[in-house]
Amino acid sequence: MLLAAEARPGRHGDLWLAVGPGGFPRLAVLRPATEHAQEQERIRLLSQALDCSDNAIFxxxxxxxxxxVNEGFVRMLGYxxxxxxxxxxxxxxxxxHTDAATLDRLGEQHRAGRxxxxxxxxxxxxxxxxxxxxVATPLADASRSLVNVFTDITESKTHEVLNGKVLDxxxxxxxxxxxxxLVCQEVERVAPDxxxxxxxxxxxxxxSVLAAPSALMPADGTAAWDHPACMQALRRGRAVExxxxxxxxxxxxxxxxxxxxxxxxxxxxxxxSTAGQVLGTLAFHCHRPGPPLSWHRRLAELCLHLCALALEREQARSRMHRLAFYDVLTxxxxxxxxxxLSEQPLMQAEQQGAPMALLFVTLDRFKRINESQGHAxxxxxxRDLARRLHDIAGPExxxxxxxxxxxxxxxxxxAQHQAVTLCEELLAMVAAPNVVGSMTLHASxxxxxxxxxxxxxxxDTLLRHADLAMRRAKDEGxxxxxFFSADMNRLAQERLLLEATLRDSLRHGGLRLHYQPQVQGDGSSLYGVEALLRWRHPHLGEIPPARFVPLAEECGLMTELSRWVLEEACRQHADWRRRGLEVPRIAVNLSASTFELPSLVDEVRQLLERHQLAPGALVLEITESVMLSEQPQVPANLHALHALGVRLSLDDFGTGYSSLSHLHRLPISEMKLDRSFISEIGHDPTASALILSVLRxxxxxxxxxxxxxxxxxAQRRFLIDNGSPALQGxxxxxxxxxxxxxxxxxxQVPLQPPLL
Structure with missing residues (x-):
């Protein structure tokens, strides 16, 4: 029986009752059933969340x-x-390899409740x-207990250290x-084993070793690395454990x-490399036996990527250096x-007062070798000349x-006498037969x-003077x-003046054409004329073509010069025709480079139309180098010009060794017998025989x-008697x-144009 009761509210909505049956006090707590169940669920969920965490929480x-400790602690550390x-x-x-100082510092902080x-x-x-x-956090009570969280940052720390520092x-x-x-240093820092x-x-x-602990460096002091596992990884192209x-x-x-x-x-x-080429090796040595840990494998994957990036960059830098500073062919x-490279020898020569020679070497008629034998x-x-020059010159x-x-x-x-001997050796070396592929080349x-x-x-002064001396040697055959001499400077200055004046004359009307008649063999009529370029220098007077035409070739004026000659010859021919002067044809010499122009045929067509000239009135003279050219545009132009009706004449026929074998390939209408044969008529029976052969x-x-x-x-009579159709001279x-x-x-006696 309830004798007395006192009810008081408690926390969380609980009701506390004080009762006294039989005179003895009693205490009862009444809690709503639904609230109790919720509290138990909250505790269960909290425990589940702690245990499901990947972090070690304790x-x-x-x-x-x-x-x-939570279950994450057990999974992470194994305890x-x-x-x-x-x-x-x-x-x-x-x-x-745990840092003892860091452990001690953490313990002190922990015991202090911080x-x-x-x-x-x-x-x-x-x-x-x-x-x-x-990470340690103290509880919000007076117990000085701490909640600790361990997070595995192995992966992120590895990437942070290696990517950050090495990529930087x-x-x-x-x-x-x-x-x-730096790669080795950082790997060993995060993985000290x-x-x-x-x-x-x-x-x-x-x-060869790029980086290694000093204790592992080759004992002989070289960079050579014959580590067996690395050599096997190199040869097999796969990992060796x-x-x-x-x-x-x-x-x-x-x-x-x-x-x-x-x-x-x-x-x-x-x-x-990204292309699959083996650039080197990465070796991990461990203080414990056994296979690599998964962490070590991840470290290796990351390091391999960074090492490949660095080695490929170095290869690219090396290639760029060679492209910038070395000749690709030789x-x-x-x-x-x-x-x-010349700075050091020059400095030493000045300090020691020692002589030194600079040789400037060039092949004679190299362009003809390319044209006749091919660029290969x-x-x-x-390449062979480069190797021989290096062998003869010596290591210094x-x-x-x-x-x-x-x-x-x-x-x-x-000294100069030693330079003479060296030059003689070089000339003999170049002149020796040189087998290139299936061909034997003879050069000088x-x-x-x-x-x-x-x-x-x-x-720069030595180079300029050696170049002048080389050009003198080339000009002499x-x-x-x-050897360089003072007068070469004078000639070089004159050449510069000639070049500048030639450019000015070409663009401002300082050039002119002369015309040499070509007559029928019997002298009865005019065969045509050849247009020949002339130039009078304002100070030096008449400059022969043999002097200024090579100059125009060297300074890149030949194409422009050829166009001017062609335009002026056609203009003059048209003028004669309008005024009733019967000139059957006009022959024009064009440079070899002009025949390589894709626009040549259109330019000639437009020129003939502009001056109202029949295509057959124009004869274009070509040299043997044009006929032998490997440029595909050249034969295409020659055939197109022939189809247009323009006549093609092979100049200096008989002086080249390949003319006969190419005559049937190109639409040549005319051959010009070289003057060197004509001058020997009556003196050299061989020359006369060659003339007869050409005529036949x-x-x-x-x-x-x-x-x-x-x-x-006498020359005229010989040629007429042997049926030469046209003469010039x-x-x-x-x-x-x-x-x-x-x-x-x-x-002249009135001439009738020949019937052709």
Missing amino acids: LCDSQARIRY APDEALGKLPGELIRGP AHRDHLLGYRKDGSPLWLSV ALVREEPLATSMA LRVVVTRREADGQL VKDIASAPMFDSHRATLLGLGLRGCWSNPIR GLPNRVMFNA AGDGLL SVVARQVADEFTLLVPHC ASIGVAMYPEDGRAM GGRFR IGESLGKHVVAEGVETE YLFSHALSADDFEQWLHD
């Missing part, structure tokens, strides 16, 4: 001893709850390492060895060294690198390819020599050498033959201005 008391409770966290995660955070390398129960982020080094374009040393070696594959197929160096047969010659350093396991991986230094043969000749000399077929040799401690060279210090103390060839092929250079009546007339030619034509 509660420590004021003495830093563990009172509670069961009963193994962890009552222990200090440091006792569980301490390992051979919140703290840090990173450190710890170990699981099975001894495997992992990087941990440690690559961006700053640090030397390759520096970047690779490893020792790392990075190697590069050299051109000879061997490995050695679980225990102590028992692996491949390490017989390296075992003592590696075991002496406490290294037991080794894993070597090939470093591959492998010799180019002009820029030659100047750089020419390239082979240049600097050999370079300047441009095209031009080479330079800087020879220290070389021209060499110019400038001596230090007599001909200059600066490299080639196959010889010449022309007759049998249905081609007109024009004999040029006829100067005597001083016997009939020199080349005349347009006005003088008109007068010459009026002074």
